[in-house]
Amino acid sequence: MIDEPTKLDISDEMIAERRSASSKMPDDMPKWMAFLITKIDLVSKWIGNIVCWIMIPLIFSMVYEVLARKLFLAPTVWAYDMSRFLYGALFMLGAGYALSKGLHIRADFLYRDFKIKTQGIIDTTLYVLFYFPGLLFFFYMTTGFVGESIMRSEKGMDTSWMPYLWPIKSCLWFGILFLLIQGISEVLKSYYAATKGKWPNQK
Numbered sequence: 001m002i003d004e005p006t007k008l009d010i011s012d013e014m015i016a017e018r019r020s021a022s023s024k025m026p027d028d029m030p031k032w033m034a035f036l037i038t039k040i041d042l043v044s045k046w047i048g049n050i051v052c053w054i055m056i057p058l059i060f061s062m063v064y065e066v067l068a069r070k071l072f073l074a075p076t077v078w079a080y081d082m083s084r085f086l087y088g089a090l091f092m093l094g095a096g097y098a099l100s101k102g103l104h105i106r107a108d109f110l111y112r113d114f115k116i117k118t119q120g121i122i123d124t125t126l127y128v129l130f131y132f133p134g135l136l137f138f139f140y141m142t143t144g145f146v147g148e149s150i151m152r153s154e155k156g157m158d159t160s161w162m163p164y165l166w167p168i169k170s171c172l173w174f175g176i177l178f179l180l181i182q183g184i185s186e187v188l189k190s191y192y193a194a195t196k197g198k199w200p201n202q203k
Contacts, residue, residue, distance in 0.1 A: 025200055026192075028196065029192060033188050036185065037188050037189060037200065040182060040184060041185055043181070044096045044097045044099075044178065044181075044182050045097065047094075048096075048100075051093040051097070052094070054086050054093075055090065057082070057086055058083060061078075064079065065080075077159065078163070081161055084168075085163070085168045088171060089168060091175075092174070092175030093178065095178065096175070096182040097178075099179060116198055116199060117193065117194055117195075117196075117197040119193060120190045120191065120193025123190035124187060124190040124191050124194050131187075135183065136180070139177065139180065142169075142173045143173065145169060146169045146170050149166040
């Protein structure tokens with residue numbers, strides 16, 4: 001007879017959910033830190049709730065294109081561009097929310113076995129040395145990128161529809177901004193874990 005497992009291994013799920021400030025912040029956390037983490041995570045949650053609605057026009061455009069092409073032999077000139085734009089907007093604008101839930105890719109097979117304090121030290125160091133400098137550089141470059149696109153009234157040249165490109169390029173700018181804001185919450189959580197040996201929502 002095979003013994004039933006007595007404890008479910010949910011380490012990956014815990015790693016993914018440990019960041020969310022869905023519960024009350026610990027009493028030993030400074031009030032300003034708890035306030036920032038809670039408010040930033042709440043903003044990211046609202047952004048995620050709004051951005052998810054992009055799925056509806058994305059699905060509609062693809063279904064409409066398939067039906068028009070297959071049933072009526074009348075392919076559209078806009079569905080391909082709209083699918084790219086909407087998916088790109090969904091990906092970029094939702095990146096901050098994904099970060100708040102700990103769903104960005106990491107080497108969990110190594111990370112999960114580290115002590116929480118070690119996890120916090122690693123995360124804090126990587127955020128300070130790589131995350132913020134990299135995103136700030138991209139934010140600076142994207143600002144000029146988007147501004148030039150708006151001034152030139154840039155259009156896509158790879159389809160006959162030739163849509164304006166500044167709306168989707170603006171989504172890139174906002175996506176980086178949301179990541180920077182959420183990064184503040186994440187580095188504070190990591191610093192707390194590095195100093196206290198537990199994540200903020202850990203009992």
